Amino acid sequence: MPGRRRAVLDTQIVVRGLARVRPTSAAVRVFERALDGRLTGVTSGALLAEVSHVLRIARSLTGWTDDEIRAAVREVGKRLIVVPGHVRDLRQIVPEDAADNPLFEAALAADAEFVVTEDRAVLGCKRVELSGYRGIEVVTPQTLLKVLSSDSS
Amino acid sequence: MTRKLVAIGNSRGIILSRSMLAEAGLERSSEVDVTVDEGRIVIEPRVPSDPIAALRAKLEGVEASVLEAVIDAASKKARVTTLRSLRRRRAR
Numbered sequence: 001m002p003g004r005r006r007a008v009l010d011t012q013i014v015v016r017g018l019a020r021v022r023p024t025s026a027a028v029r030v031f032e033r034a035l036d037g038r039l040t041g042v043t044s045g046a047l048l049a050e051v052s053h054v055l056r057i058a059r060s061l062t063g064w065t066d067d068e069i070r071a072a073v074r075e076v077g078k079r080l081i082v083v084p085g086h087v088r089d090l091r092q093i094v095p096e097d098a099a100d101n102p103l104f105e106a107a108l109a110a111d112a113e114f115v116v117t118e119d120r121a122v123l124g125c126k127r128v129e130l131s132g133y134r135g136i137e138v139v140t141p142q143t144l145l146k147v148l149s150s151d152s153s
Numbered sequence: 154m155t156r157k158l159v160a161i162g163n164s165r166g167i168i169l170s171r172s173m174l175a176e177a178g179l180e181r182s183s184e185v186d187v188t189v190d191e192g193r194i195v196i197e198p199r200v201p202s203d204p205i206a207a208l209r210a211k212l213e214g215v216e217a218s219v220l221e222a223v224i225d226a227a228s229k230k231a232r233v234t235t236l237r238s239l240r241r242r243r244a245r
Contacts, residue, residue, distance in 0.1 A: 012228045019224065020209050021217045035205075046239065050231040055208075057227035061220060063211050067183050071204035102235050119232075 005151065006040040007144060008106045009080065010117035011050040014043065018055070018072055019062075026141035030116055034080055039148060041080035044106035048073055048082065083109035104128060107136045116144045 009017075009031065016022075017031020034041025043051075055069045083106050103115045103122060115138045117123060128136045139147070154173075158165040174180065177198060184199040201207040212220070 010228075011231060012224060015224050015228065016221070018205060018208055019212060019220060021212075021220050021224070046235050050228070050235055053231040053234065054224060054227040057230070058220065058223050061223055062208075062215060064208055065182070066180060067198065068201070068204065068207055068211075070178065071200055072208045075204045102239060105239075119228075 004038070004040050005114065005144075005148060006042060006081075006110060006112040007034075007114035007116045007139075008042045008044075008047075008103050008110065008112050009034060010103055010115065010119060010122070011047055011054060012118050013116055013141060014047075014051050014076060015054045015058075018051075018076070019058075026145055027118065030141040030144055033148065039144075040112075042083060042106055042110040042112045043076065043080045044083050044102060044109065046102040047106060048077060050102075051076065081110055104136060113137060114139055114144060114147075116141055 007030075013027045013031055016025065016027040017035075020028055022028060030039065031041075033039040052069060052073050055064060055073070056066070058064070059069075101122065103117065106112070107115050107128075111134070113134065113136065115122065115128075115136055117138065118140060123138055123140065125138045127138065156167050156169075158167055160166075174183075179185065179198055186197045186199050188195045188197075
């Protein structure tokens with residue numbers, strides 16, 4: 001059985017998980033697994049800034065205060081691995097269509113094998129081959145849950 | 154830094170500068186814990202014991218589909234901002 005899987009969680013997954021919008025959804029289940037340590041969740045400064053940004057936009061609907069948002073994002077930072085997310089010479093390592101994506105920067109910095117996202121444009125990358133590094137699989141939360149479930153069976 | 158206590162009704166208060174509040178991560182309506190510790194008055198940002206549960210507790214009555222739509226739209230917007238900033242940083 002492989003060691004604990006390591007995956008970069010896209011912003012939508014983290015925010016959906018934080019809000020627990022639909023508790024049984026794959027995104028929420030992936031986030032919960034990262035929180036309880038069954039999955040090594042990875043994020044970066046840039047991705048956490050996005051999470052804050054999204055939570056702040058949702059404030060008018062939810063009534064969340066800045067303090068609550070800050071505390072929750074800080075908590076996510078404690079429970080996931082936070083990488084600097086800035087990789088030098090990224091363009092020489094990552095294919096052109098993925099080069100500007102903070103998800104791949106974080107995956108590379110954390111040596112993560114998965115990027116989990118619901119963003120169709122990112123999912124279109126499927127697998128990113130990196131010269132000198134192991135490849136990164138781009139998967140939906142559903143696919144990642146299947147991988148985790150087959151690991152544990 | 155020396156500050157004078159000011160009268161607020163029957164109590165006394167203290168004026169804290171904006172920069173001091175910012176440095177402590179506080180803002181206008183922040184909640185703080187105030188304790189007296191061996192003659193010192195300590196003011197600390199109030200940290201909920203479970204900040205994630207605190208966020209979720211406020212979602213009762215919020216329509217899931219509406220919240221999902223807001224999250225999706227905001228995530229796209231946030232990504233555009235991130236990409237712009239990453240590109241600017243790399244261009245430097």
